[in-house]
Amino acid sequence: VSLLPRPEHPRVFVVANQKGGVGKTTTSVNLAAGLALGGLNVVLIDLDPQGNASTALGIEHSPGTPGTYEVLIEDAAIAEHLVDSPEAPSLRVLPATIDLAGAEIQLVSKVARENRLRRALRTFLADENVDYVFLDCPPSLGLITLNALVAAGEILIPIQCEYYALEGVSQLVRTINLVKGELNEDLSVTTVLLTMYDARTRLAAQVADEVRAYFADQTLPTVIPRSVRISEAPSYGQTVLTYHPDSAGAVSYLEAAHEIARRGAKENT
Numbered sequence: 001v002s003l004l005p006r007p008e009h010p011r012v013f014v015v016a017n018q019k020g021g022v023g024k025t026t027t028s029v030n031l032a033a034g035l036a037l038g039g040l041n042v043v044l045i046d047l048d049p050q051g052n053a054s055t056a057l058g059i060e061h062s063p064g065t066p067g068t069y070e071v072l073i074e075d076a077a078i079a080e081h082l083v084d085s086p087e088a089p090s091l092r093v094l095p096a097t098i099d100l101a102g103a104e105i106q107l108v109s110k111v112a113r114e115n116r117l118r119r120a121l122r123t124f125l126a127d128e129n130v131d132y133v134f135l136d137c138p139p140s141l142g143l144i145t146l147n148a149l150v151a152a153g154e155i156l157i158p159i160q161c162e163y164y165a166l167e168g169v170s171q172l173v174r175t176i177n178l179v180k181g182e183l184n185e186d187l188s189v190t191t192v193l194l195t196m197y198d199a200r201t202r203l204a205a206q207v208a209d210e211v212r213a214y215f216a217d218q219t220l221p222t223v224i225p226r227s228v229r230i231s232e233a234p235s236y237g238q239t240v241l242t243y244h245p246d247s248a249g250a251v252s253y254l255e256a257a258h259e260i261a262r263r264g265a266k267e268n269t
């Protein structure tokens with residue numbers, strides 16, 4: 001396994017797209033694992049009450065398992081509840097359980113309710129040598145996603161190559177600009193990844209062209225193909241990188257992880 005370049009500062013990615021099923025979780029877990037397999041220290045924070053990212057990384061997340069809920073609502077330290085993922089030696093996960101569903105409401109009455117993850121993450125990153133943090137968001141623009149947008153420096157948008165892909169994205173970009181203006185001026189869309197690409201259809205190619213025109217600098221050269229191996233992997237508690245390392249899906253996620261690491265080594269915007 002080749003060693004990837006370390007970024008100068010920890011890079012915190014929020015993987016966002018308010019549409020469900022576009023590949024946020026799949027992208028979060030496979031990029032996190034890909035960077036960790038390259039020798040980097042990676043943390044994934046699961047912010048979705050479904051806990052799909054926790055599952056895919058082989059992490060226990062039955063109700064009552066401490067994790068993201070305790071950090072957001074009970075002021076627990078992130079380091080306290082991180083769990084080692086069997087997927088890679090330097091990959092740790094803050095698990096999400098169904099308890100997190102209630103956090104959306106409980107956050108409303110908290111002081112500095114949109115800043116809670118940012119504060120916890122700053123304390124954590126000041127103490128530990130971490131290269132990459134991935135924040136896997138639920139498919140909604142509520143307070144949990146807002147906490148992620150405020151805590152992150154970079155946004156990674158996975159885009160599924162289908163009709164109306166860009167319409168949803170322009171709504172997301174408006175939200176991002178609001179957050180930038182009011183709560184987190186450091187936030188920027190640095191990375192766009194085309195997912196579930198079906199090379200047999202003209203539509204996919206057209207959408208890919210449109211996305212590359214709109215996000216010229218941000219779109220990664222690598223495209224993630226639609227692949228049965230990718231969709232099967234989570235039911236084995238694995239990423240596709242360990243489930244079927246030679247599959248097209250695994251190779252492309254690994255390549256995307258390498259592209260992100262190489263870009264981050266040069267400049268950080």
Ligand code: ADP
Pocket residue numbers: 019020021022023024025026027052139195196197224225226227228230231232234249
């Ligand atoms: P989100 O987190 O945005 O809701 P997921 O990552 O959970 O999206 O993906 C939605 C579904 O699509 C899941 O069942 C997942 O396994 C599947 N999926 C994701 N990426 C691919 C792909 N490249 N090829 C085939 N299936 C995929």
Ligand code: MG
Pocket residue numbers: 024025026048052137138
């Ligand atoms: Mg998800």
